[in-house]
Amino acid sequence: MAAIEQNITPGADTVTPGANPVAIDVRIDQIHYGSFLAVRDSAIQIEKGKITGFIGPSGCGKSTVLRSLNRMNDMVRGFSLAGNVHFLGSDIYHPKVNPVVVRRYIGMVFQQPNPFSMSIYDNVAFGLRLNRFKGDLDEKVELALRRAALWDEVKDKLKASGLSLSGGQQQRLCIARAVATEPSVLLMDEPCSALDPIATRRIEELMLELKQDYTIAMVTHNMQQATRVADITAFFSVDISQGGRTGYLVEVGETRQIFHDPREKLTKEYIRGEFS
Numbered sequence: 513m514a515a516i517e518q519n520i521t522p523g524a525d526t527v528t529p530g531a532n533p534v535a536i537d538v539r540i541d542q543i544h545y546g547s548f549l550a551v552r553d554s555a556i557q558i559e560k561g562k563i564t565g566f567i568g569p570s571g572c573g574k575s576t577v578l579r580s581l582n583r584m585n586d587m588v589r590g591f592s593l594a595g596n597v598h599f600l601g602s603d604i605y606h607p608k609v610n611p612v613v614v615r616r617y618i619g620m621v622f623q624q625p626n627p628f629s630m631s632i633y634d635n636v637a638f639g640l641r642l643n644r645f646k647g648d649l650d651e652k653v654e655l656a657l658r659r660a661a662l663w664d665e666v667k668d669k670l671k672a673s674g675l676s677l678s679g680g681q682q683q684r685l686c687i688a689r690a691v692a693t694e695p696s697v698l699l700m701d702e703p704c705s706a707l708d709p710i711a712t713r714r715i716e717e718l719m720l721e722l723k724q725d726y727t728i729a730m731v732t733h734n735m736q737q738a739t740r741v742a743d744i745t746a747f748f749s750v751d752i753s754q755g756g757r758t759g760y761l762v763e764v765g766e767t768r769q770i771f772h773d774p775r776e777k778l779t780k781e782y783i784r785g786e787f788s
């Protein structure tokens with residue numbers, strides 16, 4: 513914890529040009545769930561101020577890798593990671609690093625909108641209170657709701673339950689909750705898969721706005737979505753050659769290159785298959 517607290521300030525600007533362009537440098541040798549080898553040999557540099565999309569067939573480890581980036585998998589029994597994950601130069605798996613602190617800098621938005629059963633205001637204030645924020649809470653809540661493009665729709669009913677909102681609004685509330693503590697990175701695990709096309713478009717537009725202030729990594733099943741929002745795309749596949757089903761990174765590059773001029777035959781086949 514000390515190392516990460518000393519080296520990073522909340523809201524550390526992730527998008528200033530110059531210096532090191534990498535927010536998270538991940539090198540996974542192996543990830544196991546118990547004795548099951550879920551992911552192997554996957555190294556990605558998540559660049560500051562960009563959206564990196566993880567694509568690939570079901571079970572290739574996209575969510576597992578994403579959740580490793582803020583130690584969300586720590587809560588899963590049997591999970592173990594060989595390799596390392598550096599956030600702005602700090603090893604987030606260092607024994608002295610507190611995973612709660614990691615998640616303050618690297619926030620997460622899940623597939624199903626999951627507002628807490630409390631008011632809209634309290635949902636957004638939750639993380640700030642947890643972190644014993646001492647400043648103007650009203651101001652922070654408004655700022656987060658504005659950043660999540662939800663303020664105009666909820667400003668007159670902040671005391672209403674977060675659960676009373678539509679699915680798309682609930683997801684934007686979750687984004688507001690995630691950005692309220694001013695993380696540097698947002699991890700999004702299929703953030704639109706439970707939403708209709710209009711709400712999906714709204715979240716995609718929001719992501720493009722958010723990347724001005726945050727680094728984003730997201731899992732998506734939707735290839736069109738990857739082409740619409742991701743600057744960088746990482747393609748994973750599943751290796752069944754050893755009798756198991758182990759995910760691994762096939763290639764990562766600019767989204768345009770991955771979709772129009774992939775280096776690997778596997779990527780070409782997957783992209784063609786998905787689009788045809």
Ligand SMILES: Nc1ncnc2c1ncn2[C@@H]1O[C@H](COP(=O)(O)OP(=O)(O)OP(=O)(O)O)[C@@H](O)[C@H]1O
Nearest residue numbers: 545550569570571572573574575576577588757759
């Ligand atoms: N908590 C867990 N315990 C045991 N095995 C798990 C756990 N979570 C995932 N796995 C396994 O790890 C592998 C990778 O799963 P993961 O969810 O990361 O893949 P994915 O590419 O995100 O899949 P999908 O696209 O279907 O969501 C799968 O074989 C899955 O069954």
